[in-house]
Amino acid sequence: MRMRGSVPFRGGGFAPRAVPVAGAATLIGLIALWQLASWAGWLPTLFLPAPQAIAIALYRLAVSGELWTHLSASLARLAIGWSLGTVTGLVLGFAVGLFSVARSPGMAVVSALFPVPKIALVPLFIIWFGIGEGSKIATLAFGVFFPTVINTAGAVDNVPRALIRMTQGFNLSRWSIIRKIILPGALPAILSGCRITTSVAIILLVAAEMIGAEHGIGAFVLAAGNLYDTDNLLAGIVVLSMLGLAVSWTIGRIERALLGWR
Amino acid sequence: MTAGLRLSFSGISHKFRDLLALDRIDLIAEPGEVTVLLGPSGCGKSTLLGIAGGLIAPTSGEVRADGEVAEDCLNPLTYVFQDASLLPWRTVAGNILLVLEDHKLTGAQRAARVEEMLALTGLSDFAGAWPRQLSGGMRQRVGIARALAVRPGCLLMDEPLSALDAQTRGLLLDEFAGLIARAGTTTVYVTHNLAEAVRLGQQIVVLSRRPGRVRQVVRIDRPLLGRAATDPDLLAIEAMLWHLIRDDAVAAAREIGDADAG
Numbered sequence: 001m002r003m004r005g006s007v008p009f010r011g012g013g014f015a016p017r018a019v020p021v022a023g024a025a026t027l028i029g030l031i032a033l034w035q036l037a038s039w040a041g042w043l044p045t046l047f048l049p050a051p052q053a054i055a056i057a058l059y060r061l062a063v064s065g066e067l068w069t070h071l072s073a074s075l076a077r078l079a080i081g082w083s084l085g086t087v088t089g090l091v092l093g094f095a096v097g098l099f100s101v102a103r104s105p106g107m108a109v110v111s112a113l114f115p116v117p118k119i120a121l122v123p124l125f126i127i128w129f130g131i132g133e134g135s136k137i138a139t140l141a142f143g144v145f146f147p148t149v150i151n152t153a154g155a156v157d158n159v160p161r162a163l164i165r166m167t168q169g170f171n172l173s174r175w176s177i178i179r180k181i182i183l184p185g186a187l188p189a190i191l192s193g194c195r196i197t198t199s200v201a202i203i204l205l206v207a208a209e210m211i212g213a214e215h216g217i218g219a220f221v222l223a224a225g226n227l228y229d230t231d232n233l234l235a236g237i238v239v240l241s242m243l244g245l246a247v248s249w250t251i252g253r254i255e256r257a258l259l260g261w262r
Numbered sequence: 263m264t265a266g267l268r269l270s271f272s273g274i275s276h277k278f279r280d281l282l283a284l285d286r287i288d289l290i291a292e293p294g295e296v297t298v299l300l301g302p303s304g305c306g307k308s309t310l311l312g313i314a315g316g317l318i319a320p321t322s323g324e325v326r327a328d329g330e331v332a333e334d335c336l337n338p339l340t341y342v343f344q345d346a347s348l349l350p351w352r353t354v355a356g357n358i359l360l361v362l363e364d365h366k367l368t369g370a371q372r373a374a375r376v377e378e379m380l381a382l383t384g385l386s387d388f389a390g391a392w393p394r395q396l397s398g399g400m401r402q403r404v405g406i407a408r409a410l411a412v413r414p415g416c417l418l419m420d421e422p423l424s425a426l427d428a429q430t431r432g433l434l435l436d437e438f439a440g441l442i443a444r445a446g447t448t449t450v451y452v453t454h455n456l457a458e459a460v461r462l463g464q465q466i467v468v469l470s471r472r473p474g475r476v477r478q479v480v481r482i483d484r485p486l487l488g489r490a491a492t493d494p495d496l497l498a499i500e501a502m503l504w505h506l507i508r509d510d511a512v513a514a515a516r517e518i519g520d521a522d523a524g
Contacts, residue, residue: 165317166347170361170412171337180360184351261351261392 049231057235066220071239073215074205077133078243081140081208082201086194089145093152097186098178106149114146119207126211136208136216143204144197151196155189156182188262191255198247202240217243266293266448267329267338267415269314274323276309282473283309286323289467289476291416293329296442296449296486298459301469302507302514307452308420310474314450315339315418329448331415336365340414344421346405348393355380355389358408379407382441399430406441416448423458432491435461443486454511456503460496461489468503471510478506 031051037043038050045053061067092110095102118139125135125142159182167177209218221236269291276284283306291297299307312318314325316339331338348357355376362372380386383403393401402422409417422438423431439462442449451462459466466480482499489496 162343162345162347163349166341166343167360169315169317169337169339169341169343169418170408172361172364176364180363181349184349259351261394 046228046230049234053231054234054238057231058238061232061235067239069215070217070220070236073213073219074209074217074243077136077140077208077216078198078201078205081137081204082144082198084137085141085144085201086148086197088141089148089197090152090190092145093149094156094182096149096153097156098182107153110146110149114150118143118204122207122211131212135211136213139208140201140204143200147197147200148193151193152186152190155186155193158189159185188255188259191251191258195248195251198251199244202244202247206240266446267327267331268293269297269416269448269450270326270328271310271314272324272326274310274313274320274325276306276313276318277321284313284320285473285475287474287476289479291448291450292465293448294446295464296451296462298463298466299450299452299469300456300459300463300466300503300507301454301474302471302511303454304472304514304517305469305510306472306474307454307469310469311341311418311420311450311452315341317341327416329415332413334413335415336362336412338415340409340412340417342402342405342409342417342419342422344424346393346401346422348401348404350393353390353392354385354396354404357393357404358411361408361412375411379411382410383407383437397430398426399434402426402434403437406438410441410445414447416450417442417445419449419451421452421454424453424455431455431458438462439486439489456500457491459503460500461491462486466503468506471514 034043034048035051038045038048038052043050049057058067061070092102092106096106096110097103121142122135122139125138129135129138163181163185164177167181172180205216206218206221209216210222213219217236217239221233221240224230224232224236271287271289271291274284274287275282287310289297299310301307309318313320316325327339349360352360358376358379359372362375367375376389377386380389383406385400385403385407388396388400393404396404402425405422419438423434426434435458442462449462451458453459460482463480464482464484464486466482468477468480469475470477480499480503482496484495
């Protein structure tokens with residue numbers, strides 16, 4: 001075979017770049033299209049309310065103070081339920097990651113109960129913890145607990161053994177190794193686990209507020225849904241989405257503060 | 263000058279499951295001397311070093327450490343690892359400080375030791391740098407600074423230069439020779455590199471391919487400082503060592519895909 005000519009470049013591609021402006025522009029563009037389609041009458045209002053209608057519904061909720069009543073009730077449940085599930089999950093996760101005594105029993109229980117839909121357990125929680133706040137917080141805490149255990153145990157397992165051996169070679173105490181090597185080594189994975197569990201908690205919020213909740217974004221969304229009040233339904237969904245964004249942003253800030261070494 | 267420890271290995275054998283990695287090793291690392299463990303990959307030399315410092319329990323046999331250590335010694339048997347094993351979430355100074363924190367020293371004493379070690383290894387300008395910002399050679403310097411900070415009675419060095427490029431390796435080899443000679447610490451140095459062996463070794467223990475046995479002990483009675491890479495006597499010893507291990511090295515290299523148990 002004979003070759004002639006300049007060598008063509010063939011090493012390009014497979015290097016996608018992030019353009020944050022394009023992300024924002026896409027969202028704004030989609031909302032604008034949606035609004036235009038509504039104005040043009042292509043989208044029936046009951047089928048999908050216009051962004052304008054959702055904005056107006058949100059504005060009314062905010063002005064009447066209803067939004068804050070619902071939001072504060074939901075935030076309190078989220079904060080307590082998520083914290084409870086996270087703290088207990090971290091404790092069992094570290095135990096599974098560190099101690100033979102806890103490893104197999106802990107993983108057996110977690111593996112058996114993790115796939116159970118927590119929504120299906122709501123009636124049981126109501127019997128156990130009452131129809132008030134107890135059952136709602138328990139639903140969130142249960143939903144957060146299992147993924148936290150699994151994620152934390154995995155995070156501890158993934159701390160490089162070479163670093164642990166190094167500290168053993170310098171005679172650091174067991175407690176020092178846990179505090180100075182395992183904890184910071186597992187922190188990045190634990191924090192990214194928090195992103196998942198906060199989302200799980202927001203999803204479960206609606207389930208938890210299904211029964212016996214007077215206030216709460218979840219309760220509000222369900223009530224609006226039952227009345228086919230789609231403006232308010234979507235206004236509630238937007239609030240939940242914003243909540244998710246706010247939590248994700250907060251975790252991002254915490255990551256930047258604690259994991260500056262990366 | 264620290265007098266250093268005498269490290270006596272008697273009847274050390276080690277099995278990984280059914281695989282005999284080390285077979286009845288007897289040897290003595292004399293106080294203040296550099297003993298090089300030389301052998302092809304997979305001969306168990308790193309395992310032997312792990313046994314020497316108590317990080318691996320041998321299947322049979324015993325290592326004894328006898329002698330005086332310095333008054334201010336914090337960790338008699340101290341490792342320098344192949345990959346330096348630095349904590350990525352601590353700065354250079356923080357990594358050295360780590361091994362002083364568990365001991366009863368005042369803050370000022372700790373700071374003084376860290377500063378002294380940084381100066382000794384030429385790292386003073388990098389005290390606040392993160393490990394990810396350092397080159398391989400610099401990381402390995404931090405590794406030796408950390409090891410010397412505890413005023414060891416015996417240095418256990420596991421191929422500390424093998425992950426570096428040839429130029430950096432040559433430069434660091436000279437530095438290590440100087441640091442070891444000045445500290446006067448008993449040193450056990452594991453390598454498969456002949457040039458490192460003749461540059462640093464006062465006693466070179468040649469190990470056979472798996473199962474590792476002591477094949478020959480070569481002595482070089484010449485001070486570490488002043489040994490040159492181009493010294494004809496040393497080159498002759500290097501050639502003799504190559505002759506000794508060549509067949510084993512070739513056989514070891516042919517065992518493609520075999521896990522490196524060394």
